Amino acid sequence: MGGFAEYELVEGDDGGTALVLSGPYLVSTIGEIDQDLRGLDGPLDRIDLSAITEIDTVGAWMARWLANAHGAEITGASDRAKRLIGALTDAPADEDLSAPRLPVWERVPQAMGDKVYGARRGVYGVLGFLGALLVSSASLVRHPRRFRVLALVRQLELVGVTALPIIGLMSFLIGIVIAQQGAVQLAQFGAETLTVNLVGRITLRELGVLMTAIMVAGRSGSAFAAQIGTMRLTEEVDAMQTIGISPMEALVVPRILAAVLMMPLLGFYSAGVAIVGGAVVGQFMLGIPFWTFLLRIQEVVPLHDLWVGLIKAPVFGLIVALAGCYHGMQVKGNSEDVGLRTTMAVVTGIFAVIVIDAFFAVFFTEVGWG
């Protein structure tokens, strides 16, 4: 058996026209014949189903549609066909399957309005979150026994120790690139030896910390948002609250503290590895011996460059972790929101870090640490 769904128009003895349907009328066969059937010109008096071999609800729907469209009568239906046709109800055709959408000229201003309104609420939200964080930190200071040391250690490991290989590799390559590209430019003035100053100052002051912050935002900020967001979806956060555990203390404080503590260490480590990368380039391309390069760093890099890097690092850590935890706590609804919030955590984290870095640059130059 098998075959195709077919139809035929037959003139009856009484002058009426009958549409005879034959073959299987199933969801698998209807696709080829649907448009033809809909395009039939009336008038039809009868729809004969007696030659149909197999029928399912789709076939029944088609027969019903034809009968309604032409005001025709259904004949020769098997018990099954009768049952199926009887079970179907009229679905209004104008009800759209996709969620209702506004026309473009209303949608665009609405989206802009939502953004502006959302930005205001976002600022309130972040300030509120910061406030809640300060309150929980203060209450932890008063009740130090509630502090979760294990959670903190675990986060220190995740944010700091496990990030060492990737940050090391990244910094080493950046050191190489700065030294090599810098040397090419400086050679035009015959000042290749200044490559040491370039590598030392830029990594300790700016790039070490900045690149680390971006890496931590991508590694840990996103993880914070996704973890906390998923815990919100599974109502773990609500469960904590009912038991009397503050999610702020249990989830947010350890993560933020871990990022704040680890960032200076990671930033310093990153600058150190980058300088080693520069020294390798010095050894092989510039004719500056490896150890001489490292000794020169001590002489040409003022100590305040190190302080600039170390002061910025915890601030960056705070921003990145705050963005991650804040967006994680904002998750509601469905799994799509987790993804959205994770992206937003990384984007806002990195963006805020770069903006703050610009302010720091101006500030430190003004106070004479240029």
Add this chain to the structure above:
Amino acid sequence: MAQDETGRELGRHERYRGEFPIVVEGLTNAFGEQVVHRDLDLKVRRGEILGVVGGSGTGKSVLMRSIIGLQKPTAGDVRVFGRSITDSDPEDDIGIRNRWGVLFQGGALFSTLTVGENVEVPLKQFYPDIEPELRHEIARYKVMLSGLPEEAVSKYPSELSGGMKKRAGLARALALDPELLFLDEPTAGLDPIGAAAFDRLTRELKETLGLTVFLITHDLDTLHEICDRVAVIADQKVIAVDTVPKLMELDHPWIQEYFNGPRGRAALTAQALDELRKHMDEPVAAHAVKALDKPPAGKA
């Protein structure tokens, strides 16, 4: 392609007419050391609602996953519509996959699509040549067939209540007009009224569409009300498959505790009262219910 009883290839547009659409033989499932099923046999008759019961962790869902090919068994053979699921390439299963529909426990609706679009997904996947106009119509009447109001079509799953999500999941399971329907705890988490309505719907759809239903449940009312037969899983096997009254006569400790425990008896009394109402005049039945007095007289 699927086969009928005699091993003949089942035509693409032909319904299965054999006696047993699902045959499980010697199924063994083990996760590491832990053996869930050992030498499990089960046959599901065409056109019946088979309830599957068992304590928590006895592998009811694992059995369902083995039958629909989501879980590769350690040993044994599973034949659906006469065709072995276990030793075939998943690519070849497509001829069978469009003959069954599955309702997962949580509904498993795609959260980024509306209910109507959810129902369209299998249609688009298997029959891309169906015009959008007809596809929309099919999705719409399927949603209404599942007992949802028409405006639910354009709603997202997150806007629906638990019971409505189950119905929407059922609409998607029915999208391809399957012959076989798998329901994993359909009434779990529903209020008694919603659960009873879902039971009725399952029964009606089975009658109308000529379905064979594989139903995993913990709900004793469901077992009494709509299941033709019940399979009991215990000791890593199906220990009995029969109607509820026959099962209750069996002398197995778990079965006795399950059906004759306080909840089992309450479900039974409720059903007996229903029967009573059907066979007696309305006032007499009301009187009888009052006389029995024990369970609260619900709506007659």
